[in-house]
Structure formats: C-alpha cells, structure tokens
Amino acid sequence: MLRRIGASLSLAALSWHAAAADYPAAAAARAIKDPAAGWDHLWHEVLIDITIIGVIFALVMTYFLIRYRRKPGDPKTGSAPKLSPAAAVAWVVIPVFVFLADDLYIAANGWALWNNFRDVPADRMEVRLESGMYSWDYTYPNGVRTQNELRVPAGKAVMLRMTSRDTLHSHWIPDFRVKEDSMPGRITYMWFLPKQPGEHIVTCGAYCGIMHSYMAGKVIVLPAEEFKTWLDQEAARQGVAGKTA
Amino acid sequence: MNIKEWIFTTDHKRVGILYLIGSITAFAVAGVMALLMRAELSTIGPTITSNPSNYNVWLYAHGAVMILGFQIPALTGFFANYCIPLMIGAKDVAFPRVNALSVWLFYVGIILAVLTFFIPDPPDVMWTGYPPYSTISTGNTALYTFTVLILGFASIIGGVNFLTTVAYMRAPGLKWGKLNIFVWCTLGAFVLQLIFVPVLGTAVTLISFDKYLGTHFFDPAAGGDVLTYQNLFWFYSHPAVYVIFLPFIGVIYEIVTTFAKNPPFNYKMVVYGGIFGIVGLSGEVWVHHLYTSGMADWIRIGMMVTTLMISVPVGLMVIGLAGTLYKGSITFETPMLYALGVMFLFLIGGLTGIPLAVTSLTVHLSRSYYVVGHFHYVMAVAGTFAIFAGVYYWFPKMTGRMYNERWGKIGFWITFIGTNIVFWTMMDIGVKGMPRRYYDYSHMSQFEGAHQLMTIGAIILGIGFVIALINWIVGAIKGPKAGENPWGSKSLEWTTVSPPPHGNWPSPPVLEEGWSPYAYRRA
C-alpha cells in the first residue's frame, strides 16, 4: 500500500495503468443498481443545490444594487461599516464551513454513484470494443463481430472492455449516461444496464480526427430471446465458435 | 506620433498598450473563427464548407488564439503592464528593457500563430493537441509548438519582472497590506505562470519530437504512453484558467470598489483566503479534465474532492465582491455594467462547474457542449467582459479622453443578451447529448433549432463587441477631455495626469498617514 502511494506521488503516477479488471467481486451479491437512474437522481440534486446558491447570491446582489444606488443628493462615498476583527474572521469561517459542508455532501454522493459506475455486476455480458478511425468494432464472447451496431439483450448488464487501434475515441451513449475513452496501449471499461428493447445512439466524444463528427453507432436492445436467436444466427453466418455465450 | 518610438519603447504604459493592440487583434481573428464555426453549424450537413478539416482548423485556431493570444496577454500583459507600476507608485517596472523584449516576443508569437493559416495543412489538432492524433495528423503543428514556447518565455520573463517590481519598487510607505487587490491577483497569476508554463513547454516540445524527430514519448507501440501528455498538458492548463481568472477578478475588484465607493469587503479574506487559496489549490485539480480518460479510480475520486474545494476560495472572492456593494453609493457607468455582467456570468459559470467536478456526473457531461457552455461562461466570456470592463475603466487614463457613455451601454446590453443566448443553449443541448468538436450533427438532427438560435446569438454578441471597439477608436481620437480622475477613485494611478508621462509622476507620490487605494470614507 505504502509503495503504491509512494509510486503514485512520483511522475510514474502520470502513467498509472487503470486497473481495468479491478472491480470488486462483492458487487455480484448486491441487486443490480442502474447507474443511469443514479445519474439522473444526482444530477437533479446537484442542480437544485446550485440553483439555490445562485438564486441567493443573485437576489442579495440585486437587492444591494437597487437599495444602494446613488440617488440625487446622496453622499458621493459609500458608508460600509468597518468590520471588527471578530466579524472579519466570522466572515471567513462561516462561509468556509458552509461551502465545505456542501462540497463534502456532493462529493460523498458523487463517490457512491461513481462506485456504481465502476462496479460491474457479476451477471453480465462482456463485449470487447476496438475503436478506430472511424468505427466501433465489437466482439462478442462467442467471437461474433459487429461494426457500429451493438446488439444487447434487455435486462442484462453489458460491459465493454475497450481499446483503440489508432487515436483516442470516447464511446458515449447519452441515453445510458455513460462514456469512457478508448485509447491505444490501454484497456478501459464501462458498463450499462439496458432495460427495455429500443435503440440508442452511440457517438464519439473524443476528437479523433477529421471525421470525428461522423463516428456514430447504435445500441440496439432486443428482448432476451430475440437476442439469443440473433447471436446464434450471426455465429453460424460468421462461422465462429458458436454457443459459448 | 512616431512609430519607431513606440516599437522601441521601454515605457511600461506603451508596452502595455502594445500588448492591448496585439491581443485585441488576436481576439478579432479568433472571433471571426467563432463566427465561421457558428455559420457552419447553422444547418445539418455541410453549410459553408464541405471539408470537415476547415472546421477543425477554425476550432483549433479559435481555442488556441483566444487563450494564448488574447486573454493571457491582455490580462497579464496589458493590464499588468499598464496598471501595476501606476498602482504602486513606481516610475516604471524593474527591468524596462526586459519588458520591451517580452512584448516583442509576444508579437513574434502572434505572427507565428497567424502564419499557421498560410502554411499548407494548417494544424487541426485542437488547442489541447492530444496524441496520438496530434502526432499522426497531416497538419503542421511545429509553428504551434514554437508559438507556445515563445509566448511562454515572454510570460516567464514578464513574471520575473513584475514580482521584482512589486517587491522592490513600491512607493515609500506602501505596505504589502495596502496593495490593490488587482496587484495581488496579478502576482498570484505570475507565480502560477512561473511554476507551470515550463510543463506546457515540455508537453508541446515532446509532441513535436514525436511527430518530427521520430521519438516515442506518447506512442504505446514503442513503450510510450498517451495519457502522459494529457497529464502534462492539464498540469499547466488548469492553472492557466486561474492565470486568466485572477487578473480578471482583480480588475472587477478595482471597478466595483470605485463605482460603489467602498473599500473591498474584508480585504484580508479576499487576499489570504481567496487569492492564496486559489494559488495553493490550483495545482491539485488537473485530473478533473481526465475523468473519462481511464485514470485510476483513486485519483479520480481524490481530485473530485480537491476540485470541489476550489469553490471555497472562489466563493470567498465572490462574497467579497457582493459585500463591497453593501451600503455603497453605486453608480452604473459602462465599466460598472460590464463588471456586473462579469459577476452574473461568473456566477452561472462557477455554479455550472460544480456538476463537472463530480466524477460520476462527468461520465455523461464531459466532452459535451455542456462543458463548452460552462467554460465560456466562467472563463471565456466572463474574462472577455472583464477585459472590456477594464479597458473602459482605464480608457480615460490611457487616452486622456472619454468614450461615448450611451454607445458603451448599448454595446454592453447587446453583447450581454447575445452571450446568454449562445452559451445557455450550449449547456442545454450538451446535457441532452450533443458532443463538442462536431463539424456536423446529422445523426442528432433534433439539435438543429438550437444550433440556429446560437448562430443568431453569436451574431448579436459580435455586433455588441464591434460597437465597443468603434467606441474606443472614436473616443481615443475625438472624445471629450477626461481629466485626471473622472471616476473619483482613490487608487494611485488616478493621481497623475491623463495620459501619464514617461516616468508617471514628476516626483514619487507621497502617501499620507492612513492612505489606502480604497480610502473612500475619509473623503
């Protein structure tokens, strides 16, 4: 542990390899929590939080601006009271306390949701993704390959292990509120929980080259049975190992 | 007016004005790039160019020039040069010739940056220049590397110069605790430049080595690592945000105190809590730019906490500004309008940054237009409004003349409205899934209306800026005489004639007992 921390302080930390396989197996025991729902929840919470802070500041400043505008006949200097030492300290300590409390509250919630995004359920389908200029190439556990189209069964967690054969790309599925970069020389991962059959856009988040804005694909969520049929048919068609899925 | 006299000047005020002219020119160039991008995005599919590379080059140039050619030079070049010696009662800076060298280097940098448009295959690597693309792109990035190195060097010698100036050349009796907030802010910014610029220099140099000399620092196939560059880049470029933020909030402090006729609320809190806090924290948060780049989990979590903690010193500085209004005698001339505009834009920008500090929220938000909207609010347009506020504010000092107040206000409101149309909409479509750096969005046609609205907004805000520029030019040539101290400020720069002569005062200003740049109550 100490060595870990020591190493991390050195410049070596800059090239720390994200431990792609390092998710706790304990997560398996828990019921699957959908990170996308958690995202929406936390987003709204933070939105309310910042709106309240913003409205308070805006109201106070607007009030000051109206109340203390110079009217004809007013003195040409302000009359702000001189702060006593105690008041000066209080005006630091109290805001610091309030801001820190809010920060830590947000950080704690953010951390919990982060764990949700990083702990992949044990009951999952793992697909490998290799990105390249300009396509998303998926490989299923049984060897079936697809391009720019990720078909998945509804109700099962899907994990992507990602790398890139050229530049940086970022596999972003806005509907599932998740993205992570893929890059050469490293393996990164992400997961999401497709609940109902339907189609979702995949779009590239990282500037990867001239045609970056055309690097789009789809996640197609199928009913579990239909997915199985499709996968078997594809395996047969592509002549790969078959029903290891 | 003798051109040669200006080129070879060592007068800090003229050096400052040269910085201003250069950086406003850079702003105009980068602004045209922004309008070209907005024009391109106004319809789905190709609009004004069918080659995505053109868009990418505009975007690269817009980002790089706005930051390196406009905001940093305007804030740490123009304002620091013009104001610091005057504010501390000095005749000039400590090393006037070095100062002249730094502005020359700045012009060399700007010229190199503009030359990139005239070479074949201009760079399309974005101002961030991430490898591997930046090392395999056919775009020629060498000029960019030299631009960064030259501007960085100019900034480093400027930093040394100003730290020395403030340390040794204050008027007799001007204690550290009585410095203008702007001076403190600028010192903070220069400390950051001195520490962090070399890291950026390293990063871009290694990119050029990889690209042109065949080294493999960032090439995994040969044992290099792509993430190293991103870390080095943001290790500088996050603090660079505070290099922009600190001087601009300093300008706003000068303006708000003058137009509210109050001293800054809780000076010590602002300086020791706000400015020192920001300088101290700025180097510990860079990983929030790499939340979705596959960094180790522990550092993503750690930097979420440090990033959120930035809200503490920044919050103190905002409280200081709001508190300065309390029981003021507030008037609303153009500089004050822009300053209040900055407070509003910065409030929105700062608060919308909080979700971006939370790693788990950025898995959706990062790399989207939400980010682009946020950083324009918090830095790009807030900083630009502050620069405009400051130029309006010191305009009578620089030129000895007054701009037109009515057109000043009209220009402000037009820009302010346009700005909010553009950047609020950006945040909105970003949350809904619009990625940044897109030449086209044909698979996301639902955003076409919003993009059209933003294009209209960009034209509106552009008109407002042009009005301000014309106002300055006309005012400088034939505005009415302004006098020494049109705003009734207590700060030292207003105690000499406008424009101040070489050497600033016939004899060093004498500070009476109890003097402070903000001593309004005693008047």
Ligand code: HEM
């Ligand atoms: C004044 C009006 C401005 C408009 C209309 C504008 C508009 C834009 C647009 C449309 C983008 C590109 C979005 C994309 O394709 O991802 C952009 C990016 C950017 N802008 Fe501005 N902008 C303005 C001012 C500024 C200023 C003053 C700065 C100063 C710092 C600035 C800094 C940037 C940066 C750093 C980027 C990102 C470049 C990149 O993605 O590499 N902008 N802006």
Ligand SMILES: [Cu+2]
């Ligand atoms: Cu891509």
Ligand SMILES: [Cu+2]
């Ligand atoms: Cu891309």
